[in-house]
Amino acid sequence: MTKSLFAIYGAYGHTGRLVASELLARDEELLLVGRDAEALRALADELDAGERVQTRTASVDDTAALREVMIAADVLIQCAGPFAVTGAPLATAAAEAGCHYVDHALEPHHVKRVFDTAQATAERTGAVMIPSLSFYGGLGDFLAGAVSDGIAGIERIVVAYAVNGWRLTTGAKNTATHLFAETERLTFSEGALRAGYVEPRNAVFPFPPPLGPRPMIAPFPSSEVVTVPRHVPVRNIDLMLSTSAFEAKEAFESEHIGAAERAATDFTIAVQAMWEGGSAAGQLAGHDLWRAGALASVEAAVRIAEGRGPAKTGVLAPGEAFSAEPFLRDLERRGAFTLTLRRGEG
Structure with missing residues (x-):
């Protein structure tokens, strides 16, 4: 069985590092993504997980590079804020490519925008998108x-x-x-x-x-x-x-x-x-609180990748995608x- 590939955007930030470490602890394979190639290589060396960790450079304004990331990955965990700036390009790229998507936003305008603009596309491409899972x-x-x-x-x-x-x-x-x-x-x-x-x-x-x-x-x-x-x-x-x-x-x-x-x-x-x-x-x-947020996003991403996610596709609230108390108990x-x-x- 082919393992899922988890892309982490903003991987070399504090939250991204926590997400990467938790995914590796669960024996997953990673694609570290961001705009700074040197920082990505340094993090990959630090994680020291060999072929389980790949890197790819992509800025939020590089539509072609973002699309390549979404096609390569099974799930994206978006860790790079502020989401008022970074949110829309990545959510759009994920929806269009059918890449499952989890982000760490708290900004209500960004979250509303994902629901308003990505819902129909995600339903059509089969993506599960959960903003604000942090x-x-x-x-x-x-x-x-x-x-x-x-x-x-x-x-x-x-x-x-x-x-x-x-x-x-x-x-x-x-x-x-x-x-x-x-x-x-x-x-x-x-x-x-x-x-x-x-x-x-x-x-x-x-x-x-x-x-x-x-x-x-x-x-x-x-x-x-x-x-x-x-x-x-x-x-x-x-x-x-x-x-x-x-x-x-x-x-x-x-x-x-x-x-x-x-x-x-x-x-x-x-x-x-x-x-x-x-x-x-x-x-x-x-x-x-940083680790609590990272654990929440990783738990959601792994469940989706393993087929234990929500029954429907599209943009979903955290408590709409998963049964709330069992998720919190985990x-x-x-x-x-x-x-x-x-x-x-x-």
Whole structure:
């Protein structure tokens, strides 16, 4: 049986390296892709996996090179942000070539654009495309699905991220700068996705002990507003991020720190689902948000390559492509986090 080939775009970035290492640990074959040939060769040498690792140079504006990558690979994991810049060319190339696609975006406009522009093409070519399968966005989407499983008529879902010790890469810094400067925010309220200016507000979210209540930035511009309503019957979605994520000046001055220091994050993702007469909740708690995101994308990509992916093709939300709680339980067994669910009170 021929082994699948996994392409990683942005392979020599921090997330790309984590994805590559995890795929090699699962005995997979890799195609490292990016615009810097020297950096690709250096990473291949560092991984020291012989013929299991190939490299190919392709910039996001080289349509022919991207097409060659998508034809060669079975699955692409897109790790190079900001996705407002890199997202569309790679998603388009994957859809047109019928290459399965997973990305690490949190930007809601990019995620919506993939659904809007690639759906018909991906269905025709047989590609499964899952944008925003990472720490921000993807894990919140899965947790919302797990908390809400089997519940109809949900009035409100709150997804809250508490992060301490976050050290942004260059791509993450550029993404954060872009997102918080946006004036045309996507929100989901009264059963509809809306675009327009939203006044930022301070909020407090009651995380379960031992974390407790935390001051939050709201709304947090993440992709759950696009993905969660595709598989959860909800009228309103609120997204929040703890102010502690950006309190330390080192958060924005950490492009060149080592991998061990960057891994020193603590996180909790909590979801509350509320409906008339009842509520449910859940949380993911762990360390190293970068590894958690990499594990999520690799788990999805491997399942798709092995024929354990969704029954339908096209662009799908994470929780639409895979059953939410079993997917999270598999990540929990791999040490990504601890999952706690509390369903159906009231």
